[in-house]
Amino acid sequence: MLKKEQNDLVTQTGPGTPMGDLFRAYWLPILLSEELPENDCPPVRVKVLSERMIAFRDSEGKLGLIDEFCAHRGVSLWFGRNEECGLRCPYHGWKFDTTGQCVDVPSEPEESGYAKKIKLKNYPLIEKGGVLWTYMGPAETTPPEPEWEFATVPLNQSFTSKRLQENNWLQAMEGGIDSSHVSFLHRGDLNNDPLFKGAAGNKYNLADSKPVFEVVEAPGGLYIGARRNAEDGKFYWRITPWVMPCFTMVPPRGDHPIHGHFWVPIDDETCTAWSFDYHPTRPLTDTERQAMKDGKGIHVRYVPGTYRPLANKDNDYLIDREAQKAGRTYSGVEGIGMQDASLQESMGPICDRTKENLVGTDNGIIMARHRLMRAAKALHEKGVLPPGRTVDDMKVRSAAVILPPDQHYKEAAKEALIAKVGVKQTSV
Amino acid sequence: MLLSESARVTTAQEARFRIQTPNSKPRAVKVIALDSEAARLVDEISKQPWNGAAFFKSLSFEQSGGDNVKAWLNDLAGHTSDLVGEVANADCVVVIAGAGEDAASVSVIAELCNHYHKTLVALVVPQGSYDQDTVDRSLKALRPHAKMLVIAHERDYIEAMLTALRA
Ligand code: FES
Ligand SMILES: [Fe+2]
Numbered sequence: 001m002l003k004k005e006q007n008d009l010v011t012q013t014g015p016g017t018p019m020g021d022l023f024r025a026y027w028l029p030i031l032l033s034e035e036l037p038e039n040d041c042p043p044v045r046v047k048v049l050s051e052r053m054i055a056f057r058d059s060e061g062k063l064g065l066i067d068e069f070c071a072h073r074g075v076s077l078w079f080g081r082n083e084e085c086g087l088r089c090p091y092h093g094w095k096f097d098t099t100g101q102c103v104d105v106p107s108e109p110e111e112s113g114y115a116k117k118i119k120l121k122n123y124p125l126i127e128k129g130g131v132l133w134t135y136m137g138p139a140e141t142t143p144p145e146p147e148w149e150f151a152t153v154p155l156n157q158s159f160t161s162k163r164l165q166e167n168n169w170l171q172a173m174e175g176g177i178d179s180s181h182v183s184f185l186h187r188g189d190l191n192n193d194p195l196f197k198g199a200a201g202n203k204y205n206l207a208d209s210k211p212v213f214e215v216v217e218a219p220g221g222l223y224i225g226a227r228r229n230a231e232d233g234k235f236y237w238r239i240t241p242w243v244m245p246c247f248t249m250v251p252p253r254g255d256h257p258i259h260g261h262f263w264v265p266i267d268d269e270t271c272t273a274w275s276f277d278y279h280p281t282r283p284l285t286d287t288e289r290q291a292m293k294d295g296k297g298i299h300v301r302y303v304p305g306t307y308r309p310l311a312n313k314d315n316d317y318l319i320d321r322e323a324q325k326a327g328r329t330y331s332g333v334e335g336i337g338m339q340d341a342s343l344q345e346s347m348g349p350i351c352d353r354t355k356e357n358l359v360g361t362d363n364g365i366i367m368a369r370h371r372l373m374r375a376a377k378a379l380h381e382k383g384v385l386p387p388g389r390t391v392d393d394m395k396v397r398s399a400a401v402i403l404p405p406d407q408h409y410k411e412a413a414k415e416a417l418i419a420k421v422g423v424k425q426t427s428v
Numbered sequence: 429m430l431l432s433e434s435a436r437v438t439t440a441q442e443a444r445f446r447i448q449t450p451n452s453k454p455r456a457v458k459v460i461a462l463d464s465e466a467a468r469l470v471d472e473i474s475k476q477p478w479n480g481a482a483f484f485k486s487l488s489f490e491q492s493g494g495d496n497v498k499a500w501l502n503d504l505a506g507h508t509s510d511l512v513g514e515v516a517n518a519d520c521v522v523v524i525a526g527a528g529e530d531a532a533s534v535s536v537i538a539e540l541c542n543h544y545h546k547t548l549v550a551l552v553v554p555q556g557s558y559d560q561d562t563v564d565r566s567l568k569a570l571r572p573h574a575k576m577l578v579i580a581h582e583r584d585y586i587e588a589m590l591t592a593l594r595a
Contacts, residue, residue, distance in 0.1 A: 345438050359547065370582075370584075370585055370588040
């Protein structure tokens with residue numbers, strides 16, 4: 001349970017809010033590179049942390065992320081003409097460069113210097129790992145650029161997708177660290193999904209649906225270990241890292257690509273669920289890549305021409321009650337991603353946490369909320385920069401390991417939880 | 429296109445119609461300190477208003493005829509109560525180790541939790557200049573028994589967790 005004030009605190013990320021400040025302390029993924037495929041391509045509307053912006057790639061390939069609305073009379077620059085190193089508003093021809101600087105006001109004599117006095121708010125936009133990232137905080141405290149493993153392996157080793165999720169970021173992110181739902185909601189997919197099936201570890205998941213949990217703090221977030229019985233009194237551990245504020249990874253299965261998410265607020269009632277899959281040491285196979293494109297694993301199929309899932313609330317997520325009854329899917333919704341999203345959207349745009357009844361095994365979620373609120377307050381009230389901003393924090397990996405009963409995963413699997421170039425994931 | 433049910437009911441406006449009648453009754457959470465560090469923390473925390481959570485600062489054993497050992501819980505006001513009774517009436521048992529001392533008595537509590545099918549949550553809150561070996565010892569003692577084991581370095585986590593559990 002959270003009190004109403006606490007729920008407001010963790011769910012509101014607009015400008016000037018404590019959690020909004022917190023999010024503005026990190027580089028966040030906001031667009032796929034494919035959305036700005038070439039120089040002078042059409043500009044794209046993007047809303048992040050309740051701020052509306054326009055992203056474009058200019059004639060020289062420079063990336064710009066600026067206020068969506070023209071400084072003259074407020075037209076959306078989505079209609080803009082992306083030409084000759086700038087975005088020109090089609091209404092009266094004002095033109096802006098990638099920094100938001102106005103470079104031409106056709107009605108005024110150039111010599112008057114009028115254009116120089118006009119500048120739209122801009123944020124840095126950088127490209128890494130097929131993803132465009134922005135940092136919306138103060139320039140003096142810019143953290144190191146993204147070093148997440150999925151964004152640093154060669155592009156042929158990774159596949160990243162994003163989807164619109166129509167609810168607050170936190171209830172989506174909480175699904176990413178809620179290891180106990182996997183035994184229910186996703187139980188049908190372990191043996192069927194091409195991106196999960198066949199792993200030796202799957203049998204422990206299916207045989208033991210009452211895992212035991214161990215939550216440990218990491219400098220930048222948390223590790224949530226779920227332990228199940230394996231042979232000879234040993235334990236099968238699945239370890240999920242969470243890095244503040246919104247990065248989570250799923251423990252790997254066999255040699256399948258390893259995957260995870262970023263949960264980025266669009267506004268307080270919608271978020272972008274980023275889903276990445278990569279293999280640390282080999283290219284993805286054509287079959288794997290095709291399965292990801294087809295919406296298998298954690299990815300989804302889209303309404304054509306959009307990043308909205310094909311199964312969405314307008315079609316009741318294509319729920320199949322027959323499949324639910326027969327146990328082919330546990331909830332009747334197909335695909336891991338939409339199984340999560342459908343339930344999380346059903347909580348309403350902003351989940352009312354004053355009404356929930358948490359249990360002991362929800363401690364991963366309780367701890368994550370606690371750390372978020374603490375960090376947001378410390379930053380907002382005292383200017384203390386939050387955890388999770390260093391390169392080391394970003395060099396994390398999830399892991400699946402079998403350990404003797406007396407060993408603590410944080411120590412015994414220490415190396416497995418660090419991303420290392422050229423080293424395979426630790427998996428069962 | 430007709431709006432689907434899901435689209436219609438997941439709006440902010442519709443969220444207003446959620447029934448306001450409470451959906452749970454107060455639960456009996458028993459908080460037991462396993463060592464003197466933890467007892468100090470529990471003492472402080474217990475002074476806040478809670479929804480019926482019971483706080484105990486230590487566990488003591490007493491030979492009660494033959495091989496029978498009786499375990500008593502000592503609360504902060506100096507009263508004792510029977511461990512068996514407390515566990516039997518609990519909805520959730522939370523044990524707290526300050527990591528300063530041995531957490532061996534947890535096995536007695538754990539056995540009872542098992543017997544009465546109660547969830548045991550263990551919190552390790554290393555205090556001051558703790559040493560890793562003692563933390564490891566506590567963990568070793570707790571790991572076989574707890575359904576959820578949490579290592580928290582901030583003491584205010586205990587309160588955060590108890591609040592979240594409506595203790
Ligand atoms: S069982 Fe967890 S939300 Fe219903
Ligand atoms: Fe899930």
